[in-house]
Amino acid sequence: NAGVTQTPKFQVLKTGQSMTLQCAQDMNHNSMYWYRQDPGMGLRLIYYSASEGTTDKGEVPNGYNVSRLNKREFSLRLESAAPSQTSVYFCASSKGPNEQTQYFGPGTRLLVL
Amino acid sequence: RKEVEQDPGPFNVPEGATVAFNCTYSNSASQSFFWYRQDCRKEPKLLMSVYSSGNEDGRFTAQLNRASQYISLLIRDSKLSDSATYLCVVDHTGGFKTIFGAGTRLFVKA
Numbered sequence: 001n002a003g004v005t006q007t008p009k010f011q012v013l014k015t016g017q018s019m020t021l022q023c024a025q026d027m028n029h030n031s032m033y034w035y036r037q038d039p040g041m042g043l044r045l046i047y048y049s050a051s052e053g054t055t056d057k058g059e060v061p062n063g064y065n066v067s068r069l070n071k072r073e074f075s076l077r078l079e080s081a082a083p084s085q086t087s088v089y090f091c092a093s094s095k096g097p098n099e100q101t102q103y104f105g106p107g108t109r110l111l112v113l
Numbered sequence: 114r115k116e117v118e119q120d121p122g123p124f125n126v127p128e129g130a131t132v133a134f135n136c137t138y139s140n141s142a143s144q145s146f147f148w149y150r151q152d153c154r155k156e157p158k159l160l161m162s163v164y165s166s167g168n169e170d171g172r173f174t175a176q177l178n179r180a181s182q183y184i185s186l187l188i189r190d191s192k193l194s195d196s197a198t199y200l201c202v203v204d205h206t207g208g209f210k211t212i213f214g215a216g217t218r219l220f221v222k223a
Contacts (some may be wrong), residue, residue: 035213042117042200042213043157058210090156100145100204100211104156 002026004105006091012111013081021076021108023091029103030096032074033058034066036087037107043090049074051096081112114139116212117203123218130191134217136184136201146177147202148186151216157200160186191221 004025013019025032030051035043045058047066055066063085065077074093078085088109092102119136126132138146146163161168163175163184174187184201201214 040121040215042215044213045211100147101159101162102211104158106156 004091004093004103006089006105006108008108009106010109012113013078014113015082017081018077018079019081020078021089021091021110022073023075023105024073025091025093025103025105026072027093027095027103028071029093030071031094031099032068033092033094033102034064034074034076035090035092036060036085037090038087046076046089081110083112086110086112115215116140117201117214119199119201119214119217121215121217123220125220125222126191127222128191128193130221131187131189132191132219133188134186134199134201134219136186136214136217138182138184138201138203138212140203140205140212141179141182143182143203143205145204146175146184147204148173148175148184149200149202149213151198151200153197157213160199188219191219193221193223195219196221 007022033048034046037043049055049068052071067075090107091105094102148160149157150160151157163177167176172189176185198216200216204211
């Protein structure tokens with residue numbers, strides 16, 4: 001039982017490049033989330049998926065797109081990376097809309113030059 | 114004003130000390146409250162939920178004051194392994210607008 005897994009662990013991009021961050025959970029959770037964490041700031045919600053087949057914007061969605069591929073997988077895509085997107089990205093999952101305990105993946109450290 | 118505010122610290126305490134962290138939140142409609150722990154370069158993990166009547170989990174005690182809109186975490190008999198960042202978390206939408214504080218850094222020294 002791996003919990004929440006994320007790939008890659010580290011990535012360096014040049015401005016304008018695109019990439020997809022992958023996330024998968026094996027806990028049969030309904031809800032999944034993408035956050036970014038920057039120094040001196042709390043985690044900020046980028047997008048979330050309340051259940052398979054639905055996605056919604058969070059606090060900071062600009063520059064990102066998501067896909068809930070199936071119940072297990074939720075990917076985050078940067079279409080044209082910018083230096084402001086340099087951050088640590090965390091994926092999380094929870095049992096459902098009214099179960100607030102979230103389980104986080106190990107994070108992806110992204111540097112955009 | 115940030116929705117959830119915490120003293121960033123760092124708090125430097127000796128082993129065995131008692132240390133308290135406070136957190137204030139701005140949305141009076143907030144329904145659920147949590148403390149998460151985050152080790153250096155690791156993911157956040159739930160430490161404990163915070164209930165209206167206050168609750169304990171071993172050496173950790175959490176309190177909620179709705180009237181003043183603050184949450185506290187008390188750690189007794191600090192251990193070296195308690196060194197981490199503690200995140201105050203507030204939710205008022207059933208999970209989808211969870212707000213994380215920036216965290217309070219704790220260093221416990223031998």
